[in-house]
Structures are given as structure tokens and as C-alpha cells.
Amino acid sequence: MAATTELARDLAAIVGDTHVRVDDGALAAYARDATPLFHARPQAVVLPGSTEEVAAVLRYATDRGVPVVPRGAGSNLCAGTVPLSGGIVLVLTRLDRVLEVSAEELLARVQTGVTTQRLADAAAREGLLYAPDPGSRTVSTIGGNVATCAGGLRGLKYGVTRNYVLGLEAVLPTGEIIRTGGRLWKDVAGYDLTRLLTGSEGTLAVITEATMALLPAPEDSGTGVAYFDSLADASRAVAAVIAAGIVPATLEFLDHKCIAAVEEFAGLGLRTDAGALLMFGDDGASRTVASTLARIAEVCTGAGALEVTLAEDIARAEALLAARRCALPALSRLGSLTILEDATVPRHRLAEMVDRIDAIAARYDLRIATFGHAGDGNLHPTCVLDPDDAAAVDRAHHAFREIFAAAIALDGTITGEHGVGAAKLPYLADRIGADQIALARRLKLAFDPAGILNPGKLGS
Amino acid sequence: MAATTELARDLAAIVGDTHVRVDDGALAAYARDATPLFHARPQAVVLPGSTEEVAAVLRYATDRGVPVVPRGAGSNLCAGTVPLSGGIVLVLTRLDRVLEVSAEELLARVQTGVTTQRLADAAAREGLLYAPDPGSRTVSTIGGNVATCAGGLRGLKYGVTRNYVLGLEAVLPTGEIIRTGGRLWKDVAGYDLTRLLTGSEGTLAVITEATMALLPAPEDSGTGVAYFDSLADASRAVAAVIAAGIVPATLEFLDHKCIAAVEEFAGLGLRTDAGALLMFGDDGASRTVASTLARIAEVCTGAGALEVTLAEDIARAEALLAARRCALPALSRLGSLTILEDATVPRHRLAEMVDRIDAIAARYDLRIATFGHAGDGNLHPTCVLDPDDAAAVDRAHHAFREIFAAAIALDGTITGEHGVGAAKLPYLADRIGADQIALARRLKLAFDPAGILNPGKLGS
Structure with a gap:
């Protein structure tokens, strides 16, 4: 070197x-x-x-x-x-130009360093929606979103970043500039390098520009909240919503530890006596939104909700969504080290998974609260602790290893939307097996013969 | 050997x-x-x-x-x-079992040889929709759909096969059985092999099982038809529909040559004096479908449609869709050799592309009619000729080479949904460039060191 x-x-x-x-x-x-x-x-x-x-x-x-x-x-x-x-x-933050937003073509072309929020705002100015909404969207870049295949709150109805990448400009480690995909919804000319680079976490190529699909902005949106005695009840309500043929834009949950932390942090008037909170939202034509929210409320009540409230106006809806979005900062205040994970399981196994997480936390004497995306089974078990307590940090590592194993045992995965990186590479083989690890190494070599790009991560 | x-x-x-x-x-x-x-x-x-x-x-x-x-x-x-x-x-047709259909998880797991129609029917019996609907769906297999990333009529609103593949079981050429992805909407554990295999046309691995996402079946659907003086007018109507914030499930067009052929074939009472026919359809809640179709009809009238009709019932709607679906058989009757292609361009360049196709056909003295998916710019220029007329076959090859070049020049692609195979491999480098061809060869080697799998196709 x-x-x-x-x-x-x-x-x-x-x-x-x-x-x-x-x-x-x-x-x-x-x-x-x-x-x-x-x-x-x-x-x-x-x-x-x-x-x-x-x-x-x-x-x-x-x-x-x-x-x-x-x-x-x-x-x-x-x-x-x-x-x-x-x-x-x-x-890559100097590559920060929004190159075009086309209402006619329903797409935007941006340089890699443009933040998610700037893309969303640029789309909104043309009456369009950039659907993926990762939690970090005010600071995260589109290049990072693509590299990690970022998710967010609207995954069930709208999908994740992968579903919106139409084309990429990327540079191979050996210096060739390639353009994958393009401006088309249908294009099968060659291997799908666009999607292979999406989620490749900066190990195969450096993304410099992305063409992202947009949607017409929905006319209206609405939000409601339901409280339940337990996460098991909330989970049954989620299953009943899906069984009723409804796929709402958001279906978020907080466990009782998160509700307490958020309420203390933000003072939104949440019911801290409930075992679980389910937040639901949808968007679309005004009439449809109203009737969908009413049907979800009805289903929640039928599934034994303690209380169901629909946000009467946008201000209240945004306050509720803020409650969900501030789960992480609220929990972070409880200890100076916050480890946020995103084990994911099939939707109907969510309550079972949270039970397992709670049992593991108890066994290792750790404070782990869980919130996340109930609609797509994407959980964010969050451990707060003192970084100077080396024994506790060590117990946390063991606990998360067990949490990942539990997710895999329930047909789930070690990461739904955060990525593998260095943090979860030790658990990857448990999820995908030795043959895929070996194949990933060969794929990595096909892109990066000298092994210079983000070593020690995916493909290592 | x-x-x-x-x-x-x-x-x-x-x-x-x-x-x-x-x-x-x-x-x-x-x-x-x-x-x-x-x-x-x-x-x-x-x-x-x-x-x-x-x-x-x-x-x-x-x-x-x-x-x-x-x-x-x-x-x-x-x-x-x-x-x-x-x-x-x-x-792979003996691998024909539908392994499960889960309304709770909104997915089906099928062996590779199950036909698209059987999957769609199995989903429908549970009140669910398998959204991709390639033209060959009554005979095509899910394995083939995944291998080619098959498209269909509903691409604009619903996306293509890629958007519905959650997980695959596949066998590497060296015999290892791998399971990619799984049952989750969010899963970023490792390189996205699920999507890389999708559209890899049997050159990287053999797909033996697929887990496909389903949607709640829409409550209702409806169809309408608009006639225009020219494809340019129809194309302007399509742009106006999108500009009005409407993304309908189907937006199909026939040029005047296709209208004449279909009418002669099926006798549906189509207007053969029109320059273009636009068929539009949507699905969803009954009220929404009715109001969306009415709005599209209004937009078409505003864009100068000669006539707009909404199908009064399901029988008529199905007759109209059948008209679109029988474009190929109707054209095939005109000559004993039918070459169907699927050059694709950005939606707003559709009329320009069809003009170019018509000019190329005239120059080479060929009969080329064009129909396709106006919503996603996916054109099916179809040449009918006598296979024994070697000179005409040769002219057709030259014409299609020019058609692909025209599509690329208009920011389009050589294949939207049919695949590259052996037929379009000679044109692939024009679309993706020499660097991506070289990268594809290295990728192919990472999967198939002995080069046994479908040689002479993608990755060659």
C-alpha cells in the first residue's frame, strides 16, 4: 500500500x-x-x-x-x-445534482449524492411521489439507498428501493463506466445488473447516477392508531387486515417498551397502559382512503383492540407518524449505546418473534424494545445499554446472535432493510449457506479482480 | 462430447x-x-x-x-x-406441483413447471391475484417466466415477473442446490441472486422452484376502447392519461394494420377506418374503477379520439381484451412466417417509433404491423412473410436490425419482455456496450465454469 x-x-x-x-x-x-x-x-x-x-x-x-x-x-x-x-x-456527496424530473415519463435522474428527501421534494413539486421512505431519508443519499436497497415504512404496498431503480450509471473497480437499465419499465436486455448492484453495498461497483421511477402523488392520505393488550393481538389484527384484502401503505407497530419511551420523549398522549400500538395509514383517492381506514379500524376492533382512533386531520396524522419515526431517538435516550437491528420474519410470525426477542433479552439481562414494520414483518429490536459496561456489550452480541438465529428459524432473515455490512457478515452464512457464500465470492471477483472495493463486507 | x-x-x-x-x-x-x-x-x-x-x-x-x-x-x-x-x-415440465398458496402470507410456492395460468387460477381460488400476465400464460411455465422476466399487459401498474419473485430454489451448473431470498418482502441478506437469476435465460442456473408474491384480488375491473385518427393522437392521449395522475392496469394499442387483421380474424365490430385503437382497463374497488375509466374516456375525448366506448359488461370487456390478445394469431394468418419482436421505447416516443418502423418496413418492402403495451412503451412490431422467399427473410433481418437501432436511438431497448436468447444476442452489444458484455462473460463464468448451461446465449 x-x-x-x-x-x-x-x-x-x-x-x-x-x-x-x-x-x-x-x-x-x-x-x-x-x-x-x-x-x-x-x-x-x-x-x-x-x-x-x-x-x-x-x-x-x-x-x-x-x-x-x-x-x-x-x-x-x-x-x-x-x-x-x-x-x-x-x-460521493459532491455528486449532488438532480439531473431531471419528468412527469411525462414518471422518473427522476439524479446523481448519487442527492439525498432521499431532495429527490422526494423534487418529485413532489411535479405532483409525483418517490415511494421509498427509509427512516434516514432526510440525510441518506440515493446512492446509499440503492447500495443498501433501503426500505422504509411503506414497503408492503409500495415495495423497497429495488422496485424503483430503472437504471444506474456505475463505475467498475477497474475503471470502466457502465450504464445499466435505462428509462424503461420493461427491459430485459442482458443480465439484470441494475438489480444486482442494488443492495450490493458498495462491493461490486461505485454508483454515480440513478434513474428512479416515480408515481403520481396520491390525492389524499390518512392515519389511524389502534391499541392492543398484547403484540399477539396486534399481530392477529394485521393478519385480519390482509385477510380482508387490504394492503395499506403503512402498518407499523410499537411494543409497550417503545410506547413508554416515545410518550416520555414526545408527550403525544399515547396510551402507555397498552401492550402494543398499531399505526395504520393509507393513501390514494380521498373517498378510498376514508373507507379503507374505516375498514381497518373495524377489523382492529373486531380483533380485540382496546381503542382505535383515526387522525382527524393531517396535523394529527403527522404527529402519529412522528411518534413512530421517533421510536429510535426516544429509545436512544435510555442509554448511551443503542444497537438497532432489523431481523425480519413472515408477517404472521411477528408476535412469536417478539416473544422470542423478549425471552432472549430477559435471559441476557438486557433492555431490548422492539418496533417496526408489521406489514412486512420487518422488526427493529433495539438494545440500549452503557458502552462502558463491557460485559453487557458482550451479552448484547450473544443476544443478537440468538435473535438472528430465531429469525432464520421462523423463515425470516438477519436483515430486512439495513444491510449486511461488517456488522452482520458473521451471520450471513447461517442465512444463505456456504454454497451462496462461495458463489458471492466468485461474483465479487468478476467485478473486482483486485479486491479493492469495500473489503471485509459482502463477497468477502 | x-x-x-x-x-x-x-x-x-x-x-x-x-x-x-x-x-x-x-x-x-x-x-x-x-x-x-x-x-x-x-x-x-x-x-x-x-x-x-x-x-x-x-x-x-x-x-x-x-x-x-x-x-x-x-x-x-x-x-x-x-x-x-x-x-x-x-x-422441467414434470416439476409441476403447486406446493402452497397462502392467503395469509400473500404468496405461492410452485415448482418450476407449473404454468402461469395454473398459478393464477390457484391464486384466484383463494381470492388472490397473480399479477404478471404474459401473452403465453396458458402454456408458459413459471420457471420460464422467471428465466425471461416475462412481462404482459399489466406492466405499467403492476410491474413484471421480477417484481413478484420472492425466492427461488435453483441448481448451479456444478450441481449445488441453492435457495435464494425466501418468503419476505424485505430481505437484503447478500447479493440479490433472486433478481440476478430472474431474466438470466437459463444461462446461470436451473430454477426448480419459485416463491411468488400475490395480491388481494381486485374487487372489480373494467375496460374501454378509444379510436384515433393516428397513433400520434393515441400516443398523446396516453401521455395525457399519465399527466392526469392515472396509472391504469392496461393501456394497449393496435395500429391500423392490426385493427384490420383482428377484425377480419375475430369479427368483433372494431372500427377499421381508424388509424389506431387504444384499449384501456383498470381494476380495484368498483367505484374507483368506474370513475377512473370515465376519466380516461374524458381524457381520450379531449385528446381528439374519434370515438370512446366503455365495455358495458364483463363479456364485452373480455371480448375487447381478446381482440388485443388475438393480434398475433390474427397477423399470423397473413403469412406463413411471423416474426414478432418487442423493441421498447419510453412511452412518449411510441408514435415516433412506430413511424420509424413503418418507414423501415416501406423501405424494405415488408408487411410489418405493430401492436403492444402503450403504457410501458413496449412495442410488438410483427412481420408476416413467406418463409420460402429467402430474399424477403433476408430483408426482414435487415429491417429488424434497423428497428432495434432506432429503439436504442430513442432511449429504448432491443427487448422489453421477450428476452435476448439467440435471436437478439447479435444486437446486445449495441444496447449495453462492450464493457457490460465482458462483465456478463465473467459473471457467467462465476456460475458456470465449464460453460455447459445454454451456451450461445446470454453471457456468451
Whole structure:
């Protein structure tokens, strides 16, 4: 590997002096992403200003065998952008142009560093909806969303990032600039590299531009909340909603520990005596939304809800959604270390899974609260603890290993929307098996013969 | 390569005597699929009865270097299952069990040889919808649908096969049985092999089982038809429908040549004096369907439609849809050779593309009529000619090369839903470029080191 001074000089020749950082502050900042407990310092931080500069950096890195970790906002929760082997952190936030938004074609073309929120806002200005809504959307970039196949609250009805990627511009580790897919809803010309790169977590290529599908903005939306004695009751209500032929835009739940934390944090008037809260929402034509919410309310009541309320106006609906969205900050206040996971199980096994999580938490003497997306079985068990309590941190690792094993045993997965990164790589073989791990390594080599791109993550 | 007698004996040891065919009739039948002009005889036809038998055949073939072409119904239109290099045609129609349909989980798990129609029917019996509806659905298999990422009439609103594949069981050419994805809407554990295999046209692995997402069946559906002076007018109407925030389930068009052929074939009372016919349909809650169709009718009238009619009942709606679906058989009657293609362009360039097709047809003195999916820009230019007229066949090849080039020039693609196969492989580099062709070859090698699986197709 090149010495830092040489590396800095060579990189500056590509991107310019001001866009290479080797100072302590930068190296410390880019040693971490939003994932607790993982950190590793890079040798240099590089902020390219164009696809061509990205290609030149990658060619250079492949020639010299320097690791490169592509990164947007670093808001991922799987240590997907921690530079485990040092080298270069390639920060793509300068590629931040919204290149076009077409109401006629129902698509937007953006550079990789555009935030999810900016894309959503640009779409909204044209009367369009960018459907995926990951929790980090105000800071996360589209490049990061694509690289992790980000999910969000609207997954059941609208799907995840994968369902909206029409085409990508990406740079191979060897420097070739490729354009996959395009502007079409139907295109089967060649292997589906667009979807293969989606969720590849910066290990196969560096995404520089994305063409994303948009939808006409729904006319109206609405939200309601139902309280239940237990998560088992809430889970039965969710099954009954689906059985009634309703696929609402959102179906979120909080367990009783989350309700208490959110209420203390935000003071929204939530019922803290309930065992579970189910938040439901839909969008579409005004009449349809109203009748769908009324039917969901009816189904919840039939399934034994303690109380069901429909938000009377947008302000109240947004307050309710904020309650769900602030589950993580609310829990984070309870301890200075928050480990947020996203084991996922088939929808009807949600209550069973939360029971298992609670039993595991009790056994390891840990505080784990769970919230998540009931509609798609995507759970976010969240452990709050003291990072200086090494024994507790160790118990948490054991507990999460058991939680992942429980998810797999229930036909689920170790990660629904956060990604594998470094954090869940040790559990990946349990989920996909040794043959797929071996195949992934061969795939990785087909893209990255020198193994420079995000080493120690997927494909390792 | 092994001698035929030895091959037959070895394969019979795996699948049993009755499931190996080396007779002239079988070899002639499996020399072709639904694509005209392409044929090549295999050495043997093998019908395995289980995933394990598939694995054993593939291990044997990799050991001996025998080509294997996996095949379902052979209804593809891209010569995707013609055994160009001889060897084994692996027919998967004995794997024909519907393993489960779950209304609770909104999914079905089927073996690869189940037909699209059987899956759709099994879903319908549980009040569910299998959304993709490729034209060949009564005979095509789910394995073939996944292998080609089949599309259909409902692509704009519902997406294509890719959007419904949750998980696959597949056998690698080296014999390992892998299970990708699973039963979850959100699952990002590892590279997205599920989507990579979807559309890989039997060149990377043999799909033996698929878990497909279902939707609650819509309460109601409806259809209407609008006639226009020209395709340009119809295309403007399509743009106006989208601009009005409507994404209907179907938006199909026939050009005037197709209208005439269909009317002569089926006698449905279509207006043969019109330049273009636009068929529109939607499904959902009854009230919504009625108001959506009324709005589309209004938009079409505003865009200058000669006449707009809503089907007054299901019988009439089905007759109209049948009109669209019989475009191909109707055209086929006009000549004994029918070449059906599926160049695709962005929706708003549809009329421009059809103009180019008409100009190319005139220049080469060919009869090419065009119909297709206006909603997603997926065109089916269809050339009818006499196969014994070698000069005309040659002109048709030149014409289609120009049609593909025109589609690419308009930001389109050489195939929207039929696949590349052997038929469009010569044009693939024009669409995706030399770097992606080279990458595809490396990907293919990662799966198929001996190069036995469907040689001469994608990845070659």
C-alpha cells in the first residue's frame, strides 16, 4: 500500500487538493458510520466531483491495490461504510445534482449524492411521489439507498428501493463506466445488473447516477392508531387486515417498551397502559382512503383492540407518524449505546418473534424494545445499554446472535432493510449457506479482480 | 462430447429410462421453441422428476462438458431454448406441483413447471391475484417466466415477473442446490441472486422452484376502447392519461394494420377506418374503477379520439381484451412466417417509433404491423412473410436490425419482455456496450465454469 503522502499527492492530481483530506479530523470522522461499535481509520478521504474522477480514483486504486470504500451520508446501520482495511473513503456527496424530473415519463435522474428527501421534494413539486421512505431519508443519499436497497415504512404496498431503480450509471473497480437499465419499465436486455448492484453495498461497483421511477402523488392520505393488550393481538389484527384484502401503505407497530419511551420523549398522549400500538395509514383517492381506514379500524376492533382512533386531520396524522419515526431517538435516550437491528420474519410470525426477542433479552439481562414494520414483518429490536459496561456489550452480541438465529428459524432473515455490512457478515452464512457464500465470492471477483472495493463486507 | 448411446444410458441411470428421449421425433420437436427460423437438434431430451435429479444431470454434464438447455414450455420468442450446441434439453415440465398458496402470507410456492395460468387460477381460488400476465400464460411455465422476466399487459401498474419473485430454489451448473431470498418482502441478506437469476435465460442456473408474491384480488375491473385518427393522437392521449395522475392496469394499442387483421380474424365490430385503437382497463374497488375509466374516456375525448366506448359488461370487456390478445394469431394468418419482436421505447416516443418502423418496413418492402403495451412503451412490431422467399427473410433481418437501432436511438431497448436468447444476442452489444458484455462473460463464468448451461446465449 502507498504511503499516505504519496497517496494524497496522487489523489490530489485526480480530484484537486481541496478534495483530498488526510487530516486527523477527517480520518477520525470517516472511521465511523451510523453503526455503533465499529470504527477503522482510512488513509485518505476523497471527494470526487465527477464520474470521470471516480473512474480515475478506482483505476488508480486497482493498480496500487488500495482499498476504496464508497460512501454517501454514512447513515447506514450495518457498518457498511467503515473502512476496515484502511485505504480511501470515497465520499460521493459532491455528486449532488438532480439531473431531471419528468412527469411525462414518471422518473427522476439524479446523481448519487442527492439525498432521499431532495429527490422526494423534487418529485413532489411535479405532483409525483418517490415511494421509498427509509427512516434516514432526510440525510441518506440515493446512492446509499440503492447500495443498501433501503426500505422504509411503506414497503408492503409500495415495495423497497429495488422496485424503483430503472437504471444506474456505475463505475467498475477497474475503471470502466457502465450504464445499466435505462428509462424503461420493461427491459430485459442482458443480465439484470441494475438489480444486482442494488443492495450490493458498495462491493461490486461505485454508483454515480440513478434513474428512479416515480408515481403520481396520491390525492389524499390518512392515519389511524389502534391499541392492543398484547403484540399477539396486534399481530392477529394485521393478519385480519390482509385477510380482508387490504394492503395499506403503512402498518407499523410499537411494543409497550417503545410506547413508554416515545410518550416520555414526545408527550403525544399515547396510551402507555397498552401492550402494543398499531399505526395504520393509507393513501390514494380521498373517498378510498376514508373507507379503507374505516375498514381497518373495524377489523382492529373486531380483533380485540382496546381503542382505535383515526387522525382527524393531517396535523394529527403527522404527529402519529412522528411518534413512530421517533421510536429510535426516544429509545436512544435510555442509554448511551443503542444497537438497532432489523431481523425480519413472515408477517404472521411477528408476535412469536417478539416473544422470542423478549425471552432472549430477559435471559441476557438486557433492555431490548422492539418496533417496526408489521406489514412486512420487518422488526427493529433495539438494545440500549452503557458502552462502558463491557460485559453487557458482550451479552448484547450473544443476544443478537440468538435473535438472528430465531429469525432464520421462523423463515425470516438477519436483515430486512439495513444491510449486511461488517456488522452482520458473521451471520450471513447461517442465512444463505456456504454454497451462496462461495458463489458471492466468485461474483465479487468478476467485478473486482483486485479486491479493492469495500473489503471485509459482502463477497468477502 | 459423449456418444448418444452412452449419454442416454448415463442419463437414464439418473432419471429413469422413460424420462430420457433420443428418438427422432423428440429430437426434432425439441430442436425448436416458439421462435421461427431457429433450430438445432439436441443429443437427448431429459425430463427430471425432482430437484435432486436436476442436480445429478448438471453435475454429470459439467463433468463431461455436455451442453444443457433448460426449458419449460418453450413458448419464448427469442430462441432462448434452442440447443445451439446440441447436448441435453432439460425439460422441467414434470416439476409441476403447486406446493402452497397462502392467503395469509400473500404468496405461492410452485415448482418450476407449473404454468402461469395454473398459478393464477390457484391464486384466484383463494381470492388472490397473480399479477404478471404474459401473452403465453396458458402454456408458459413459471420457471420460464422467471428465466425471461416475462412481462404482459399489466406492466405499467403492476410491474413484471421480477417484481413478484420472492425466492427461488435453483441448481448451479456444478450441481449445488441453492435457495435464494425466501418468503419476505424485505430481505437484503447478500447479493440479490433472486433478481440476478430472474431474466438470466437459463444461462446461470436451473430454477426448480419459485416463491411468488400475490395480491388481494381486485374487487372489480373494467375496460374501454378509444379510436384515433393516428397513433400520434393515441400516443398523446396516453401521455395525457399519465399527466392526469392515472396509472391504469392496461393501456394497449393496435395500429391500423392490426385493427384490420383482428377484425377480419375475430369479427368483433372494431372500427377499421381508424388509424389506431387504444384499449384501456383498470381494476380495484368498483367505484374507483368506474370513475377512473370515465376519466380516461374524458381524457381520450379531449385528446381528439374519434370515438370512446366503455365495455358495458364483463363479456364485452373480455371480448375487447381478446381482440388485443388475438393480434398475433390474427397477423399470423397473413403469412406463413411471423416474426414478432418487442423493441421498447419510453412511452412518449411510441408514435415516433412506430413511424420509424413503418418507414423501415416501406423501405424494405415488408408487411410489418405493430401492436403492444402503450403504457410501458413496449412495442410488438410483427412481420408476416413467406418463409420460402429467402430474399424477403433476408430483408426482414435487415429491417429488424434497423428497428432495434432506432429503439436504442430513442432511449429504448432491443427487448422489453421477450428476452435476448439467440435471436437478439447479435444486437446486445449495441444496447449495453462492450464493457457490460465482458462483465456478463465473467459473471457467467462465476456460475458456470465449464460453460455447459445454454451456451450461445446470454453471457456468451
